Amino acid sequence: xxxxxxxxxxxxxxxxxxxxxxxxxxxxxxxxxxxxxxxxxxxxxxxxxxxxxxxxxxxxxxxxxxxxxxxxxxxxxxxxxxxxxxxxxxxxxxxxxxxxxxxxxxxxxxxxxxxxxxxxxxxxxxxxxxxxxxxxxxxxxxxxxxxxxxxxxxxx
Numbered sequence: 001x002x003x004x005x006x007x008x009x010x011x012x013x014x015x016x017x018x019x020x021x022x023x024x025x026x027x028x029x030x031x032x033x034x035x036x037x038x039x040x041x042x043x044x045x046x047x048x049x050x051x052x053x054x055x056x057x058x059x060x061x062x063x064x065x066x067x068x069x070x071x072x073x074x075x076x077x078x079x080x081x082x083x084x085x086x087x088x089x090x091x092x093x094x095x096x097x098x099x100x101x102x103x104x105x106x107x108x109x110x111x112x113x114x115x116x117x118x119x120x121x122x123x124x125x126x127x128x129x130x131x132x133x134x135x136x137x138x139x140x141x142x143x144x145x146x147x148x149x150x151x152x153x154x155x156x
Contacts, residue, residue, distance in 0.1 A: 002092040003040040005136050007084070015088045015098035022061045023048030023103045023139075025146040026073055028124055033143070034108070035133070036068050037121035044125075044133040046142065048101065049118070061104045069122045070114035073106040079146045080154030087138055103142045 006012030024047050026034040037044050049064040051057060058075040065073045080103050087099040113122045125133065130143065145154045 001040055003038075004090045005041065005043075005087065005138065006090065007087045007137050009086075012086075012088050013090050013096045015085070016094075016096050018098045018100050020051040020057075021048060021099075021101040022051060022057055022064060023101055023142060024061045024065050024073065024075075024106050025079055025103060025142065026065065026071070026106050026108050028108060030124075030126075032124035032126050033130070034065070034069060034071060035123055035125045036119035039118055039120050041136075042120075042134070043139075044121075044135045045139045046103075047119075048103075057102055058104070061106060065106065066111065068116050068119045069111075070116075071111040072109045074109050075104045075106045077105040078153045079103040079105050079142060079150070082138065082142070082154075082156065084138070084156060099138065103146070105146060 034047065035044050036047055047065045047068040051060045061075050062073055065071055082099060082101045082103060085098055089097045089099065115122055
């Protein structure tokens with residue numbers, strides 16, 4: 001399913017749904033960040049996805065990381081709560097979702113990098129290499145908040 005993100009765009013379609021989503025920031029021992037290149041919009045992102053019935057937010061975070069990257073992880077904290085009504089995501093099935101995402105910090109505990117139906121590339125990226133990647137502004141905001149190591153979660 002194709003996806004287009006709109007942020008502060010007056011021509012964006014109006015949202016017709018909202019869903020709980022998670023995203024996950026993980027760094028390895030060298031400080032590199034676990035990133036994927038999405039299959040639905042070809043942008044680089046931290047792993048993440050939608051909460052499924054019967055699971056906690058932390059379980060969703062662990063599952064999404066495993067499914068999209070092959071890496072096992074343990075959630076260690078919350079980076080922020082992101083609910084900007086000016087960020088909508090349009091899917092090719094007609095859904096236009098208002099963003100609502102909880103971004104977690106986690107530690108890798110095992111596994112091996114592998115791609116999936118949602119990730120055409122999975123890699124560990126150094127902080128200086130982030131500038132060269134095509135990353136949506138909403139993910140860059142999460143990355144900035146994660147790198148700052150805030151004492152309280154961001155919320156908006």
